[in-house]
Amino acid sequence: MDRLSPEQLNPSIYVGLRLSSLQAGAKEAHYLHSLKLSYQQSLLSNDNSDSEAKPSMGQLALYLLALRANCKLVGGRKGGRLVSQLKRFLEDEKGAIGHHHQGHPHTSYYQYGLGILALCVHQKRVHDSVVGKLLYAVEHEQHLQKGHFPVDTLAMAGLAFSCLELSNLNPNQRNRITVALGRVQEKILKAQTPEGHFGNVYSTPLALQLLMASLRPTVELGTACLKAKAALLASLQHKAFQNPLMISQLLPILNQKSYVDLISPDCQAPRVLLEPATETPSQTQVPEFIHVTLKVSSIFPSYRHSVSVPVGSSLEDVLKKAQEHSRFRYGTQASLSGPYLTSVMGNKAGEREFWQLLRAPDTPLLQGIADYRPRDGEAIELRLVGW
Ligand code: B12
Secondary structure, three states: OOOOOOOOOOHHHHHHHHOOOEEOOHHHHHHHHHHHHHHHHHHHOOOOOOHHHOOOHHHHHHHHHHHHHOOOOOOHHHHHHHHHHHHHHHHHHHHHHOOOOOOOOOOOHHHHHHHHHHHHHOOOOOOHHHHHHHHHHHHOHHHOOOOOOHHHHHHHHHHHHHHHHHHOOOHHHHHHHHHHHHHHHHHHHHOEOOOOOEOOOOOHHHHHHHHHOOOOOOHHHHHHHHHHHHHHHHHHHOOOOOOHHHHHHHHHHHOOOOHHHHHOOOOOOOOEEOOOOOOOOOOOOOOOEEEEEEEEOOOOOOEEEEEEEEOOOOHHHHHHHHHHHOOOOEEEEEEOOEEEEEEEOOEEOOOOEEEEEEEOOOEEOOOOOOOOOOOOOOEEEEEEEEO
16 A cells, blocks of 8 residues: 555544444554554654644544554553643643633644543543633633534533543542533534534534433433434435545444543454445546636735636635636645635634635535535635634
């Protein structure tokens, strides 16, 4: 197998696969080996020159989840250093949130929850004050994430709390954790849409992971989960799940599992061998073209231009074309979800800002630039907003 590029090396995919009913034979071990090489090299080297390329707190957490998904508990000198790094990240974030919760984590509460969850499944205790910040954020939800993906963030916090509750690693916080879990569950249930999704289609897998890990199942919960699963299956049929990261969060659900199962993973459970995908040769036809309007109003002078691209092109193709044929400029950064739009017309999104993708006039897209495929006549706006 060829060497995998950092974008393809995604610990979340390994975790999803191990918690699914599928296995990838020898490729799976090779993938884990490549993950180990890449993550340990960049995390354990003292070379700070390339700090941009160092994994973030959330990526380190996902890497530890991947090790646990292979039934390993971190140990030894190297493992100990990874655990210390993650604990240090969390302490720094705790500092950024501040004594009186007046600040924000540098990353997000989503990554903060992921960090606590990863340490928990390895039975590594974090200080009560670190857990306390996440509890406070859930107790005062406005701190979580103003309007952007609160369900995903709540679900991740809930998965961390579920693990702590089961493992009893912070006995002094036990009651607060139990109450917060009830609150998370209630908020997520309230966020169910008429079609059955919790939040949106892409937050539903994590929400279901959390709800299914619940120690207090009720009839209401059971009914809501059944409805959500039916909605997910319908979305699957409409090919809504194309992004590998999204599939990785969905796979455990299809196998009745959640990240909390990583407390004691079952590495002997039978899984069916994945068949390599067979590609149907595409017929060479003259492509049909569509017109998409690209708008950027948050800059001066504002920009508006119509681009013609073949049917089935992604938004990224539209951006490329606009860059080739007009004054439009953009920049991206690789992430586990694919290319993330970081700058437009030389304007880089600052801290706690991002370039939001919208279908004009005002509908935020549910997919990134590489996955979203605009239709003929659509207008797409890129808008710099705070979060
Ligand atoms: C936090 C978050 C954000 C933050 C990120 C900033 C930050 N400093 O953390 C903000 C609010 C800015 C954001 C923006 C967007 N997000 Co977002 N985000 C998340 C969330 C809750 C956690 C991501 C994370 O930390 N992962 C863990 C770390 C370890 O992985 P990572 O790859 O290193 O994380 C980076 C990337 O995920 C990147 N990122 C965040 N969102 C998105 C979305 C896409 C498509 C890409 C390519 C990258 C990306 O920011 C992270 C921090 O650097 C996920 C929820 C989930 N279920 O995964 C949604 C999620 C990934 N986002 C989503 C979407 C749709 C978007 C937007 C496209 C929304 C929009 N209409 O503009 C934009 C991205 C636009 C762009 N410029 O390219 C969807 C993606 C669905 C899909 N089909 O793939 C998710 C799953 C939420 C949802 N339920 O709909 N997001």
